[in-house]
Each structure stands twice: as structure tokens, then as C-alpha cells.
Amino acid sequence: MSEATRDDETPSAGTARGQYSLKSGDTFVVCDAFGDIRGGADGLFHNDTRMLSEFRLDLGGKPPSLLSAAISHDNVLFTSNLSNKPLPPMGERATPQGVIHLERVRFLWGARLYERISCVNYGDSEVRVTLTLRFAADFRDIFEVRGTPRARRGTLHAPQVDADAVALRYDGLDGVTRCSVVCFSAPPDRLAGDAAELALVLPRLSRTELYLEVGPERVQPSRERFRAAAAEARRAMRKRRGHGARPRSNARLFNNWLERSRADIALLVSDFPTGPYPCAGIPWFATPFGRDGIITAMQLLWLDAGLARGVLGYLAEHQARETSSFRDSAPGKIMHETRKSEMAELGEVPFGRYYGGVDTTPLYIMLAGAYAERTGDEVFIDRLWPSLTAAMGWIERTCDQDPHGFLTYAQGEKGGLLNQGWKDSEDSVFHADGTIPPAPIALVEVQGYVFAALRAMSRLAERRGDEDAAEHWRHRALAMRKAVEELFWDEELSTYGIARDGRDTLCRVRASNVGHLLYVGLPKLWRAKKVIRQLRTAPFDSGWGVRTLAMQQARYNPMSYHDGSVWPHDVAFCAAGMAHYGEREDAVRLLGETFEAAVHFGMRLPELFCGFPRATGEPPIAYPVACLPQAWAAGSVFMMLQACLGIEVDGRRGEVRIDRPRLPDGLDRLTVHKLDVGGDTIDLGFERIGARTVAFRAGGSMDVRILAKV
Structure with a gap:
């Protein structure tokens, strides 16, 4: 994710035992291949609070053996197939390994976790075994889980134990009581505040089922409730997946990638009164982010304009109307991130509604312009117009404070983001010698976004009959192009520098940011060709896609977050930018490299992966704390496919x-x-x-x- 600087102490989600995620509305769960929640980054989360921090299953006092684990094709069901290890005797003889099949099936619906545990005995005689489920809820804020310390917390109550349910409760400092009630379809033989034990008697080939639910109130789990809720969850997912056009090829594996990507986006989409909105990624960013939502909508726009409409409507509703250095907000600015957690509500972190993204506002206008071209929906654009003019007003006011007319950023207050482009880790912007530049910072791709936003506003104003406004924004766009060409181009590097700093000095660094500049069509043709030639070379192209930073640059590290890793959405921008300048074969090549990486990742591209050079017979190397699934990683295939096919849809003209x-x-x-x-x-x-x-x-x-x- 690009949305918050990673901390060295950020826990990894299920790295050794696999990471499996489900999401429904404001609830998501991260577990390992066994179906266990073991702390770390694992957990059942609701509104950015961890409602379960432990949920582990033992059989006969031992963890079971893993046979397989999978998420269903529609991203609704998680299934783990397990078997027993050798069990000590509970009668005349011991139970040998591999005679009990244990299946865990889980899904989320209506802010509840549903689970069915099935046991089948394939041994040659009756088996007696104890099934133990250990559970806990620490009710930690997601920022605490990621390593942010707190001076004090609310009150964690002692568990309330009944015959077939345990209620775990926490009174937050924000005055909100949060509850997780673990409910069983049958009373366990022993039930305590942290564990349940069931003594099972399994005749040969018999099947025993236990139903569990975890939610805010007590219920009576049953087979009927499980089946009914699962059917509702699958219907809702089918509805979300059914939106938009559907590409399909003659290649089975490629189709699998397309379908998995569509399913991942559908999983991450939440429905708001303003329409659908793709939350950014699990586990750290399962909430609306401005930049991520916009870019995902851009990637899908040619296939599904409804997603863009939902994103635009949501962001217009959450547009800043006041100035706050704590939240990095100013009137007209578009939201970067929103959270519902305790720490956000209390102001311990600024991310309840945070505006510290310098690029989100021009990207918002870019998306609105592209949506208008794609659909011809003038009625919606008319409704959006006050928001668009307010957004452009913030851009122009901010640009007017810079001597060259660039859009710059500086951190508002400690706790907010130091860097506010999509590469927002603290070391992602630097000079050729590796030193960190002083603020305010003007990123090269952000000026490209402003250029595109000005052109979009000019075209929209022209269609509204406002020739003066159209000419004003057209003139500013040309001035921005001229300034970028004069002040960011470095002839010695044969590319554009990554940024200009507060001392008006160019950061002479070769980075993938220039791919975004190609995407908006700002560079002169001969300069674009030079940039494209560099992006093809081994220092940039890892063999699995374009690195964020070229090899041999200061701070290059293929295992870093932004300084040499590969981000699929960034590769997609580079591919689309190359195609914009007629180099369609480059788009084909990058799509091929990304597809081959996707095959190694089970057709689900992570947020990013390491940028080590591709080696024969070796897979791409995973980045240990990448979000998975992640919206703009899933959407990258569709942007690259559009670049390969050279498609442009004009709904206004019907062509x-x-x-x-x-x-x-x-x-x-x-x-x-x-x-x-x-x-x-x-x-x-x-x-x-x-x-x-x-x-x-x-x-x-x-x-x-x-x-x-x-």
C-alpha cells in the first residue's frame, strides 16, 4: 500500500503458515492455512478494531496436520482441510495419524464470522478425541496492531461464560463498548473464558458437525443459519462481480487471472449510499482511500464506469471544507484516508479523515474527466461541478504559492505523512547522493497529474459553455507542461528527475515516477522515447515488471517498500504510458511479465513484491508484509490489457x-x-x-x- 509509512515492527500476516483473507462490509478476517488466528497481524477486525486476536484449533491436544487450504473462486468461503497427528490412547489403543479428516469452512456476513467444523473418522474403529478451540479478543486498534504505541487503553472486561457462549467485552476510551460473543451450536463439555473443549466420539465413517459464530451479540448457531447466511453472502458477491464488461480469451490460465482479479476487486468493494467503492487492501488498508479508489476506478473505467461514479460520489461527499494541519486538510482537498477506529475517533492518529495526499485531488479531477468521456453522463458531472471547481481551486491556490507553479507538499504535523505521493515511505524521495531533501517537495508525476486535471477541467468547462474558464485552464496546462519540461528534464540522465525540493534543486534520481508522466502524455515525443528506452533496460525491468527505482541508484534496495520493489499498479502505469506514445509492444511485454508473476502468486497479485532480477527457474520473491488482496494490484491487468488493445470508449459519441x-x-x-x-x-x-x-x-x-x- 502506498498510504502509510511502514514501520519495521509492522507484523506480518501469516507469513510462515500462509495468509488467507475474507472481507464483508466493514469486517475482515486474516488467518493462516489452518484457519487459525495467532496474533501478529492475524485477526477478525471490524471497523479497524481487532475483535478476535486468537482462534486456534487443536485435536487431541495437538495442532492438526495441514492437507490443503483455499479461498473459493468467488472469494466468499475459506476452507481448510486438516488431519490428525498420532493421538495418545483414550481407551484400548492409540489413534494413528491420518484417520480423522477435519474440515473448517468459514465466511463473513453481516459483521459476523460463521464457521462449520466437520470431523469424519476414516479409521477401522471408533475414535474418541478431544477438540479444543482457544480464543481471545484484545480489541486492539489496527494502528496498535501495526506497532503504534498508546499511553493508555480502555477497560478489557473478564469474559462472561454461559453454557454455549462466551462474551468478550471492551469499553473504549471513545465511549464505545465493543463485544465479541463466541457462540456454539452445542454446549461444549468444558467452556472457559479462553477455550472450549468438546469430547467427540466418532464411529467409523461418521460425520460430526459443529457450528460456530462470532459477532456482537449472542445467537444460536445452526446448520440452517450457516446455509442461509452463506447463500446471502454468495448472492451479494455475484451481484458485485456481475457489474461491467467481461474480457475472456482462449487461454485458460489468463482467464483465471482475469477472473481472480475481478473477484478480488468485488471482495474489496463496499457499498455506500454514493455507490460502490473499492477499499484499498487487506489487512492494513481495508477502508476507503482516495488515491487507491481513484486509480482502481481508472483501471476498470473502460469496462465498468459504475465503479468510477461511486468513487467520485464518495470523494465529493468527503471533500475537505476546513483547514487543519493535524489532518493536512484545506478547503477543496480530496480525502486521502478514512478510519472508524478508536484511535482515529480520539484523535490519537490523524487518519479518521485525513487529507495528506498531494496527488489525490488532481487524480480526482482526472477521473471525473475520464468518466465524462467514457459515459457522456453530463447530469452527474453537473452535480459534481461544485466539488470539481473546489478541488481545482485548492490546486491553483497551492500552485500559486510556488515560484514555478508546481503543486508541492510538506508534512502538516508529526504523525501525518512525511511524503505524500503514492511512494509515501520516508526514504522514497531523495537526492542522487541519498540525502533526504527539504520540503516543500514537488514530485514529477504529480505535476503530470495537475497537467491532466487542468486539461480535463478545460474540456468539461468547454462543454458547459464556459469558454473563459476553459481557456484559463488550457493556458495553465500549457504553462505546467512548459515548466516540467524546463525544470525536471535532466539531459545527462536522459530522463526526468523524481522531484524538486524546497531549495529548488532537482532530485536527479532514475525512478518509475516517469511512467506516470508518460501516462498523462506530458513529455515531448523525443524525450518520451528516451524515457521508454530506459524503462526497458535491466536496471529498471526486473523481468517481473518495472522496479520503482533503477539499480545503482542511491537507496536502491530490491527488498524495500518503494526503493527498488515492483508494484503491479506502477507497472500498469508504465505500460499504459509506453502505449500512449505508440510503443504497444512494450505494453504487451510488461503484461506478459506481470502475468508470469501472477502465476507464481496463485493468480492473486500482491500489493508489491521484491525487485530482485528474474532468475531461471526461480519465482518472484514476496514482500513479507504486502497487502493481499489489494485493489489496484488486482486492477493492473485491466489497465495493461486496455493498453495492449489500444481501446478508447467514447460514450458521448457512441463509438x-x-x-x-x-x-x-x-x-x-x-x-x-x-x-x-x-x-x-x-x-x-x-x-x-x-x-x-x-x-x-x-x-x-x-x-x-x-x-x-x-
């Missing part, structure tokens, strides 16, 4: 423009099913014929124009 499409390697055919174009729907086909890829109407409305250039 699809296709510029020199290329199919990724290994694909001969691809169809985009049910693509909405200005209210009409078409199926768009692509097929490789010799060295060319041709596009054609595969079905749907004949009213949509297809303008294709081979």
Missing part, C-alpha cells in the same frame, strides 16, 4: 476507437463481452491473424461505431 491492437503472447483470441457504450451494449472481438491483431464486432448493438486502426 469505440481502437488503435493498432496487440494481443498478449499466448492469446490468439479475446472477446470483451457486454461492453457498454453510451447505453448500448456490444461484444468486441480481437483475433490474431499472422502478425496482425484485428478487431471486430462480435455481437450486440449495431448503433455503436467501431473505428479501428490496424
Whole structure:
């Protein structure tokens, strides 16, 4: 995630035993392959508070053996298949290893965890065994879990134990009482405040089931409740996955990647009154973030404009209206992050509603402009217009404070973010010798976003008939392009520097930020070609995608968060930027590299992974505390696929423009099913014929124009 600086003490989520995540609304769970919650970063969380910090299962006093673990294709069910280790005798003889099959099936729905534990005895005689479930709730704020210390906490009450339920309760300093009630479908033989024991008698081939629920109040778990809630959860997920067009190819593995990515985005989407919004990632960022929501919506815009509409509506509603150095807010600024946790509510951290992202506001305007082009939805843009002009007002006021007209940032107060671009770790912006530059900082890609936002506002104003405003913003866009070309280009490096600092000195560092500059189309063609040539080279291209920082640069570390790692969404920006300048084969190559990385990660791309050079026979190396799943990592395939196919959808004109499409390697055919174009729907086909890829109407409305250039 780019949203908060990582701490060396940030715990890892299930690294040794695997990490498995589920989410529903404001509730998510992270466990290991056994289905166990063991502390660290594991837990059942609701509204950024850990409601279960331990949930471990033993069989006969021993942890079971793992057979397999998986998340269902629709991201609703987690299943762990386990077996017994050799058990001591509870009668005439001991139970040998591998005769008891233990299955844990779990899902979330309605702020509750549902679980079914099934035991089947495949031995040659009756088995007696004790099943033990250990549980605890520390009710720690997610910032505490990540390592932020607190001077004091609220009151953790002693567990309240009944025959078939245990209530765990915490009174927060914010005046909110938080409860986790662990409920059993049958009374355990022994139930204490931290453990339940069930003495099972398992005849051969018999099946015994236990149903558990964990939620804010006591209920009576049952098979019927489990089945009914699971059906509701799956229906809701199907509805979310059903939005937008669906690409499908002739390659099974590639289709698996597409479907897993769609499922991950659907998992992370929360429904608000303003519409759907993709939360950023699990475990650390399972909440709305401005930048992440915008970029994910951009990645999906050509397929699903509804997500962009939901993101724009939510961010307009949460736009800053006051100035606060603690929250880094100012009127017109777009939200960076929102939290509901105890520490956020008390102001112990500024992230209850935090605005410390310098790029979120121009990205918001970029998305609005792209949404208008994609859909022709002038009514929604009219409703959004006061928010857009307020956002542009903040940008212009801030740019006017810089002698060159750049959009800069500086940390508001301690506790907020030191760096406020997408690379927001404390060491991600530096000079060629590795020294940290003084604020205020002007990031190169942020100026590109401002350039694109000004152009978007100019086009929107022109359509509204406001020629004066359109000309004003058009003039500022040209001035921004001129300033970036003059003050960020470094002829010796043959690329753009990463930033200018508070002393008006260029940070002469080769970094992937320039890929974002290509994406918005700011560089002159001959300079863009030089940048693209660098991004192709081994110092940048790891073989699994473009590194955030080129090798041999100061602070380069392939295991770092932002200084040499590979971020799939960043690779997607680079690929789309290369395609913007006609280098579509580069987009194909980067999509291929990212796909091969996805195969090694089980078709679920993490937030980032290490930037070590690709070695024959070796997989990409995981970054230990990466979010998984993560929205803009899942969305990267769709941005890169659009770059390869050269698709632009114009809903206002009712046409699809296709510029020199290329199919990724290994694909001969691809169809985009049910693509909405200005209210009409078409199926768009692509097929490789010799060295060319041709596009054609595969079905749907004949009213949509297809303008294709081979």
C-alpha cells in the first residue's frame, strides 16, 4: 500500500503458515492455512478494531496436520482441510495419524464470522478425541496492531461464560463498548473464558458437525443459519462481480487471472449510499482511500464506469471544507484516508479523515474527466461541478504559492505523512547522493497529474459553455507542461528527475515516477522515447515488471517498500504510458511479465513484491508484509490489457476507437463481452491473424461505431 509509512515492527500476516483473507462490509478476517488466528497481524477486525486476536484449533491436544487450504473462486468461503497427528490412547489403543479428516469452512456476513467444523473418522474403529478451540479478543486498534504505541487503553472486561457462549467485552476510551460473543451450536463439555473443549466420539465413517459464530451479540448457531447466511453472502458477491464488461480469451490460465482479479476487486468493494467503492487492501488498508479508489476506478473505467461514479460520489461527499494541519486538510482537498477506529475517533492518529495526499485531488479531477468521456453522463458531472471547481481551486491556490507553479507538499504535523505521493515511505524521495531533501517537495508525476486535471477541467468547462474558464485552464496546462519540461528534464540522465525540493534543486534520481508522466502524455515525443528506452533496460525491468527505482541508484534496495520493489499498479502505469506514445509492444511485454508473476502468486497479485532480477527457474520473491488482496494490484491487468488493445470508449459519441491492437503472447483470441457504450451494449472481438491483431464486432448493438486502426 502506498498510504502509510511502514514501520519495521509492522507484523506480518501469516507469513510462515500462509495468509488467507475474507472481507464483508466493514469486517475482515486474516488467518493462516489452518484457519487459525495467532496474533501478529492475524485477526477478525471490524471497523479497524481487532475483535478476535486468537482462534486456534487443536485435536487431541495437538495442532492438526495441514492437507490443503483455499479461498473459493468467488472469494466468499475459506476452507481448510486438516488431519490428525498420532493421538495418545483414550481407551484400548492409540489413534494413528491420518484417520480423522477435519474440515473448517468459514465466511463473513453481516459483521459476523460463521464457521462449520466437520470431523469424519476414516479409521477401522471408533475414535474418541478431544477438540479444543482457544480464543481471545484484545480489541486492539489496527494502528496498535501495526506497532503504534498508546499511553493508555480502555477497560478489557473478564469474559462472561454461559453454557454455549462466551462474551468478550471492551469499553473504549471513545465511549464505545465493543463485544465479541463466541457462540456454539452445542454446549461444549468444558467452556472457559479462553477455550472450549468438546469430547467427540466418532464411529467409523461418521460425520460430526459443529457450528460456530462470532459477532456482537449472542445467537444460536445452526446448520440452517450457516446455509442461509452463506447463500446471502454468495448472492451479494455475484451481484458485485456481475457489474461491467467481461474480457475472456482462449487461454485458460489468463482467464483465471482475469477472473481472480475481478473477484478480488468485488471482495474489496463496499457499498455506500454514493455507490460502490473499492477499499484499498487487506489487512492494513481495508477502508476507503482516495488515491487507491481513484486509480482502481481508472483501471476498470473502460469496462465498468459504475465503479468510477461511486468513487467520485464518495470523494465529493468527503471533500475537505476546513483547514487543519493535524489532518493536512484545506478547503477543496480530496480525502486521502478514512478510519472508524478508536484511535482515529480520539484523535490519537490523524487518519479518521485525513487529507495528506498531494496527488489525490488532481487524480480526482482526472477521473471525473475520464468518466465524462467514457459515459457522456453530463447530469452527474453537473452535480459534481461544485466539488470539481473546489478541488481545482485548492490546486491553483497551492500552485500559486510556488515560484514555478508546481503543486508541492510538506508534512502538516508529526504523525501525518512525511511524503505524500503514492511512494509515501520516508526514504522514497531523495537526492542522487541519498540525502533526504527539504520540503516543500514537488514530485514529477504529480505535476503530470495537475497537467491532466487542468486539461480535463478545460474540456468539461468547454462543454458547459464556459469558454473563459476553459481557456484559463488550457493556458495553465500549457504553462505546467512548459515548466516540467524546463525544470525536471535532466539531459545527462536522459530522463526526468523524481522531484524538486524546497531549495529548488532537482532530485536527479532514475525512478518509475516517469511512467506516470508518460501516462498523462506530458513529455515531448523525443524525450518520451528516451524515457521508454530506459524503462526497458535491466536496471529498471526486473523481468517481473518495472522496479520503482533503477539499480545503482542511491537507496536502491530490491527488498524495500518503494526503493527498488515492483508494484503491479506502477507497472500498469508504465505500460499504459509506453502505449500512449505508440510503443504497444512494450505494453504487451510488461503484461506478459506481470502475468508470469501472477502465476507464481496463485493468480492473486500482491500489493508489491521484491525487485530482485528474474532468475531461471526461480519465482518472484514476496514482500513479507504486502497487502493481499489489494485493489489496484488486482486492477493492473485491466489497465495493461486496455493498453495492449489500444481501446478508447467514447460514450458521448457512441463509438469505440481502437488503435493498432496487440494481443498478449499466448492469446490468439479475446472477446470483451457486454461492453457498454453510451447505453448500448456490444461484444468486441480481437483475433490474431499472422502478425496482425484485428478487431471486430462480435455481437450486440449495431448503433455503436467501431473505428479501428490496424
